[in-house]
Amino acid sequence: MDILLALATAALILAGSVFVFAATLGLNRFPDLYSRMHAASKAGTVGSALMLIAVGVHAADLAILARSFAGFFFFVLTAPVSAHLLAKAAHESGYPLSDLSVRDELKHPAAEK
Amino acid sequence: MTANTITQFAVNVGLVVLSISFLLTVWRVIKGPTLPDRVIALDMLVGIVMGFIALVAIRTGFTLYIDIAISLGLVGFLATVAFARFILSRKRREGEDGSPPDGSSEQATAANGKTSRAISPTALPAPQAGAPVPKEAGPKPPLSKSEATKKTAAKVKIAKAKAAKKVAAAAEPGKSGAAAAASTAGSRPPRKPAVKNKPTVKKETP
Known part of the structure; x- marks a missing residue:
């Protein structure tokens, strides 16, 4: 039972670190502000949240597990909100998309003329 | 192989990977061409520290x-929201990421080349190239472009009005010398639009 918990904790930690590393690679390699945001706010959030759950699983205590799940849901729910606000603000204040992007659905109609 | 060694091994591997990710994210904070890039990287840094x-x-x-991690996540969320409001109120600076101050994305992409790394050399001449219309280009670039076309249209109007004046001045001595009634009747219609143009030009020039 002990070894099972340790294996679950190790799997969660390794999965979380892989997610965080993928997010960092995306943050450095993507060409665009908005695609970088896509990498950082999804993969990075999941990575950190998996590590928080790993703490709760490792402690094997209901109170600590509940707190770690509270932190998980808090972080997973707030990261998209902040990323959406940042993307909206950046798009509205005129930061351009990359050349590789196919279409811009939020484009202002006055920009067409 | 006890349970403790397994968790310690996983924790060590995780610490190494997180350190590499942390350094790469710091590199994005330093290098990021625009302010929102740096804000995203700071948000990512908060996640890595959690x-x-x-x-x-x-x-x-x-x-x-765990409680410290939760409160750190709260602080990071509030900081990102505040930065988003700041970016929304500040608007984009011209030439911040190398695109010309006209702001239309087609021209920006044409000037930037294919990658974002080739931008920085073009960042310096960009504000100088767009020097005539710098301040209106800030908030809404496409509108400023239409303003520029309006200004050029006003200049064209001024030039046309001057040309019409010259034509009228050249026509009047000829008229007074020859004094033909039929020629004055024929020359009136072209003079009237010139008279119409004058007040509009005077209104726009100040």
Whole structure:
């Protein structure tokens, strides 16, 4: 039972670190502000949240597990909100998309003329 | 191979990977061409530090670190929201990422080349190239472009009015010398639009 918990904790930690590393690679390699945001706010959030759950699983205590799940849901729910606000603000204040992007659905109609 | 060694091994691997990710994200903060890039990287840094705190909690056994991680996440969320409001109120500076101040994305992409790394050399001449219309280009670039076309249209109007004046001045001595009634009747229609143009030009020039 002990070894099972340790294996679950190790799997969660390794999965979380892989997610965080993928997010960092995306943050450095993507060409665009908005695609970088896509990498950082999804993969990075999941990575950190998996590590928080790993703490709760490792402690094997209901109170600590509940707190770690509270932190998980808090972080997973707030990261998209902040990323959406940042993307909206950046798009509205005129930061351009990359050349590789196919279409811009939020484009202002006055920009067409 | 006990349970403790397994978790310690996983924690060590996680710490190494998180350190590499942390350094790469710091590189994006330093290099990021625009302000929102840096804000995203700071948000990412908060997430990575939360991971660090969780790993230290596992390693030391102090589960009270979870509360610290939650409060750090709250601070990071509020900081990102505040930065988003700041970016919204500040608007984009011209030439911040190398695109010309006209702002239309087609021209920006044409000037930037294919990658974002080739931008920085073009960042310096860009504001000088767009010097005539710098301040209106700030908030809404496409509108400023239409304003520029309006200005050129006004200049064209001024030039046309001057040309019409010259034509009228050249026509009047000829008229007074020849004094033909039929020629004055024929020359009136072209003079009237010139008279119409004059007041509009005078209104726009100040």
